[in-house]
Amino acid sequence: MTESAREDAGAGIDLERPNPARVYDWFLGGSTNWAVDREFGAQVLAAYPAVRTMARVGREFLARGVTHLARQGITQFLDLGSGVPTAGNVHEIADSVNPGSRCVYVDNEPVAVAHARVLLEREGDPARHAVVHDDLLRADEVWERAVATGVLDPHRPVGLIVVNVLYFFGDDDRPHEVLARYRDLLAPGSYLLASHLTDDGASADEAGDRDEVRDRYRSSGSALHLRTREEFTRFFDGFELVDPGVVWVPEWRPGERDSPATAEFAADPVASSGFAALGRKP
Ligand SMILES: C[S@@+](CC[C@H](N)C(=O)[O-])C[C@H]1O[C@@H](n2cnc3c(N)ncnc32)[C@H](O)[C@@H]1O
Numbered sequence: 001m002t003e004s005a006r007e008d009a010g011a012g013i014d015l016e017r018p019n020p021a022r023v024y025d026w027f028l029g030g031s032t033n034w035a036v037d038r039e040f041g042a043q044v045l046a047a048y049p050a051v052r053t054m055a056r057v058g059r060e061f062l063a064r065g066v067t068h069l070a071r072q073g074i075t076q077f078l079d080l081g082s083g084v085p086t087a088g089n090v091h092e093i094a095d096s097v098n099p100g101s102r103c104v105y106v107d108n109e110p111v112a113v114a115h116a117r118v119l120l121e122r123e124g125d126p127a128r129h130a131v132v133h134d135d136l137l138r139a140d141e142v143w144e145r146a147v148a149t150g151v152l153d154p155h156r157p158v159g160l161i162v163v164n165v166l167y168f169f170g171d172d173d174r175p176h177e178v179l180a181r182y183r184d185l186l187a188p189g190s191y192l193l194a195s196h197l198t199d200d201g202a203s204a205d206e207a208g209d210r211d212e213v214r215d216r217y218r219s220s221g222s223a224l225h226l227r228t229r230e231e232f233t234r235f236f237d238g239f240e241l242v243d244p245g246v247v248w249v250p251e252w253r254p255g256e257r258d259s260p261a262t263a264e265f266a267a268d269p270v271a272s273s274g275f276a277a278l279g280r281k282p
Contacts, residue, residue: 021109027055056261064256070097081165139181157189201270239279
């Protein structure tokens with residue numbers, strides 16, 4: 001990482017434990033990760049080699065979703081749990097369809113936030129792009145801070161993005177309540193784009209390998225909470241599901257944008273271990 005990003009991240013970085021944002025960056029081939037993240041990532045890959053492709057498939061879904069929303073005329077985005085910036089960030093994809101689009105990124109990982117700031121200082125426009133360092137579970141605070149950046153107009157539709165994040169939150173009702181709160185804050189005509197890891201469809205063999213991955217994440221301090229199709233679908237309460245509804249990630253509008261990793265799962269979409277969907281607030 002750059003020196004300025006390192007300084008910006010400051011003392012908030014925990015280098016004793018692997019961090020999901022940095023491990024994910026490593027899966028995607030990025031360089032914003034430390035030895036502790038790479039060691040952990042390598043252990044996960046050894047237990048479940050498909051993980052690297054799954055990460056790329058997740059990014060490709062994000063790109064297809066943002067492209068679709070931009071083509072529907074959505075020009076402002078709130079990306080929750082946005083991660084370490086990598087190829088195909090939301091503001092870049094949105095701008096490629098509608099130049100002049102707006103985006104606020106939110107993450108609670110200091111390194112991800114620092115990197116996003118460096119990237120936007122270099123390539124962004126402060127009137128159209130911002131980063132908020134916060135816990136996305138604090139919906140009212142995050143919304144207030146995102147609006148206070150001046151980037152988002154709260155009276156116009158927003159594309160709310162929660163891709164590859166919700167499985168970091170526990171099995172109680174809180175994550176659903178949080179998403180419902182964001183839904184209530186959004187203007188009519190806004191959208192929720194989300195994906196989620198699942199155990200649905202896993203064979204007995206795979207279930208054992210996944211248990212090992214889950215044990216590793218749990219002991220690193222970031223437990224994974226996989227959800228069924230029904231539990232994932234509940235995040236869209238109060239939204240109208242957009243065609244094709246809740247589907248395996250590779251099945252979500254594969255023609256919307258070129259998605260090379262996704263094509264690897266075309267014959268067996270269940271192997272992606274993830275659901276995806278888009279909902280519109282009426
Ligand atoms: C697997 S990465 C996904 C990144 C990005 N959404 C994508 O699809 O490429 C999950 C991200 O969620 C962030 N995250 C986890 N819990 C969070 C929380 N409570 N508030 C904000 N961000 C969070 C992590 O720091 C990480 O950057």
